[in-house]
Amino acid sequence: MSIDDSDIYHCYVDIWKSTSERLNMAYQGIGELNMLKHRVGADDKASDIGDEAIANCICNVIKSADTSASYAIKNICLEFDMVTDAELARQIRQQVDDPERTSTETYYNPNITKVEMTTEGVPNQLYSQGTKAYQQWDEINKFFALNSKRNKTTEEVLKDLNLSYTTLEKYLTTNYALWLDLRSTDDNSLHGSGRRIENASEGITIQITKTAGANKLINVYLFVIQDAQINFEDGRFKS
Numbered sequence: 001m002s003i004d005d006s007d008i009y010h011c012y013v014d015i016w017k018s019t020s021e022r023l024n025m026a027y028q029g030i031g032e033l034n035m036l037k038h039r040v041g042a043d044d045k046a047s048d049i050g051d052e053a054i055a056n057c058i059c060n061v062i063k064s065a066d067t068s069a070s071y072a073i074k075n076i077c078l079e080f081d082m083v084t085d086a087e088l089a090r091q092i093r094q095q096v097d098d099p100e101r102t103s104t105e106t107y108y109n110p111n112i113t114k115v116e117m118t119t120e121g122v123p124n125q126l127y128s129q130g131t132k133a134y135q136q137w138d139e140i141n142k143f144f145a146l147n148s149k150r151n152k153t154t155e156e157v158l159k160d161l162n163l164s165y166t167t168l169e170k171y172l173t174t175n176y177a178l179w180l181d182l183r184s185t186d187d188n189s190l191h192g193s194g195r196r197i198e199n200a201s202e203g204i205t206i207q208i209t210k211t212a213g214a215n216k217l218i219n220v221y222l223f224v225i226q227d228a229q230i231n232f233e234d235g236r237f238k239s
Contacts, residue, residue: 008221015105015175016144018163026054108218109176111211112136117180119195120202126180137168140179142186143225180206191227 014022014030022030031054037045038055045051115131116124124130131139145164166175182195197203 009223016164016166019165106174107176114209116207118205142181
C-alpha cells in the first residue's frame with residue numbers, strides 16, 4: 001500500500017468536517033487563514049483576540065526579525081514525533097524536499113457538465129442519462145459530508161442538517177471534487193455495499209464532458225475508495 005498523494009485526499013476530507021470541528025483542530029494544523037498568519041508572525045495578519053489566543057496557546061511556528069515580512073499559508077502538515085517505518089520516512093522526506101509539493105485546501109472546479117460511466121460494458125448504471133452537474137453535490141454528500149468516526153445517529157443528524165464546513169457555494173468554487181458512488185447504500189458504517197467488478201477486462205470507463213475553460217494545466221488526482229475484505233472458511237484464511 002502506498003501513501004503517495006494521500007495528503008491531497010485527507011486534506012480534502014478535512015474541509016468536510018463541521019465548522020466547530022475545524023476551529024478546534026488547530027493543534028493538527030487546521031485553521032482559518034488569519035489564525036495561521038498569527039502562528040507564523042506574518043506582518044499582514046489582522047488583529048483578532050481569538051486568533052491571537054489560539055496562536056499563543058499553540059506557540060508560533062516561525063519567528064522572524066523582519067517586521068515587514070508576510071507569508072502565504074498554502075498547506076496543512078501532519079506532524080510526527082518519530083517515524084520508524086523506512087518506506088514512510090522515504091516518502092515523507094521526498095515530499096518535504098520537493099519545493100513544488102504542497103497540500104492545499106483549494107480544489108479547482110473544471111465545470112464538468114456530464115459524466116457517462118460504463119461498467120463492465122453496461123452504460124450509465126449510476127444515472128440513466130449520465131451524471132449531470134446539478135447531481136454532483138448530492139453524490140459527494142453521500143460519502144464526505146461529516147463522515148468522521150462518530151456515533152452513527154449523530155452523523156446522520158449532522159448530515160441531515162448540512163452542518164459541514166463545505167457548503168454548496170464552496171463546493172462549486174474552491175472545494176470541488178467529482179465523486180462517483182457505486183455503493184448500494186450511503187451508510188459509511190457498512191462494508192461490502194460497493195459494486196463488485198467481476199470482469200476485469202471490461203472494468204470501468206468514464207467519459208467526461210466539460211465547459212471549455214482557460215488553456216492551463218490542471219493537476220488531477222484519482223482515488224479509488226474500496227472495501228478491504230478478508231475471507232475465512234472453516235476458521236482458516238481463504239485467499
